[in-house]
Amino acid sequence: MGDSHRVGIVGLGNISRAYLDTLARVPSVRITAVADLDRSRAEAVASALPEARAATVDELVASPDVDTVLNLTIPAAHADVALAAIAHDRDVYGEKPLAATLDEARAMTAAADASGVRLGCAPDTVLGTGTQTARAAIDGGRIGRPLAATAVMVTPGHERWHPNPDFYYRAGGGPLLDMGPYYVAALIHLLGPVRRVTGMSSRLRDERVITGGERAGERIRVEVATHVSGVLEHDGGALSTLTTSFDGTATTAAPIEVHGELGTLSVPDPNHFDGEVRLAPLDDAGTWHPLAPAAGYVDAARGVGLLDFLRADASRPARAGADVALHSLEVMTALLESAESGERAVLTTTVERPVPVPLVPAADWRR
Known part of the structure; x- marks a missing residue:
């Protein structure tokens, strides 16, 4: 720079x-x-x-x-x-x-x-070794042709920890627009852009109670859907099933799984930069093999996407650019519109899969 x-x-x-x-x-x-x-x-x-x-x-x-x-x-x-x-x-x-x-x-x-x-x-979490190692495995043919993916985020709601959670339950908030960007961005990195979506949504309650801090006990209004599920059809033909919820207590589901002709990948939480990537190959069904980090910014933290953005140039576009963010936002808003209308939504934006991140030591990206 x-x-x-x-x-x-x-x-x-x-x-x-x-x-x-x-x-x-x-x-x-x-x-x-x-x-x-x-x-x-x-x-x-x-x-x-x-x-x-x-x-x-x-x-x-x-x-x-x-x-x-x-x-x-x-x-x-x-x-x-x-x-x-x-x-x-x-x-x-x-x-x-x-x-x-x-x-x-x-x-x-x-x-x-x-x-x-x-x-x-943001999000730039998908530039860490978790999502990027999984992408390298897919691009390297470890699971063959990708066929489907599941992505699951379930939490009882941010009012349980955030001192001022109001905006999570107003326009622009909700589990999909708050946490969905991590999962949608990861799916774009792994499987490419989305062409169509089908969504459904619900809202468990119309009020939430703040449980900690100076506002503990205060009730806040809920104006958005707090459970959203949908199916994303990627340009390459793979189908991703996405669930984001502020209405569940916990889940044992893997944050993301990608299923291919030759195996399945278990991908770590895209809200974190690292985590274990595991492969269950078809010829050893039922056995999970951990994959060593093979790509991504090592020991990354929030802000690495800004550094990647600042160091981008004509030869290498920013990996956390507006093109990915705009397409991700349309995926999410289209899911909400589909849930409202009951009809499948066709997207008007698309994006190239961002350039993959090689394995970059912490000392190099922190320079």
Whole structure:
């Protein structure tokens, strides 16, 4: 990247700590400004960073010492912050999903294209050794032609741990738009883009009760589906069955399994960077063989996708780019629309499978 790349962070909630911890160890990146609706929080974070200052959002996106805006706000604010940054010719990398709605996401990508700036988006967990080792096994023919996959995420809900879980149950939230990006992005890396989807959804209750923190006992309104299931038809012909739920207690299902002509892969939780990949070959049915890490950023942490984004160029596009995020968002919104209409939905976007990540030692990606 040449000289140190200057990053301004907007949104200093729970997830920001993980990014700050990662970027603090990367000498090629400098955090020059931070902004949050809570000014005291911004000032506290800035005081712990040697070159950063607290700023308003408007000040940060217009600042000449910010090259890229890292957008860690809640989903409902993703588009507003990104569009403001793009208007000042700043590159933007944001947390998932790309936006709260598909229309907002399209507006963001159109604005970025028109301004000639770059737009990227989490999740970057799929760039770790877990998903990437599984992809290498598929691409290497270990399971033959992929036929189907299952992806399962079940939890009783974020009000059990998050101090301010309201946005998880409003437009742009719910289990699919919150946790689904990890699973959909992983399925795209493993099996390629999706052409059609069929979905169904339900909502267990209309209220949730916060169980910890200063707001313990407070009831919050639920405005979205809290259990979503669907089938994704990939361009290559494989069918993925996806379930995301805030209405279950636990599950014994593997986070992702991919079934092929010659075997099955068990893929670790795509909300984590690593984890054991296991292969059950057809000629040794019923026996699981662990695969050694063969691809991906080793010991990766949140923020590695931003570094991958900053180091991308014309010869190697960003692996966590807006193209993957836009297609993932359409997959998810189409599932919700299909659940509402009762009809199969045909997607209007597509994407190339991102360039695979070779096995990259931690010392190399942290440089």
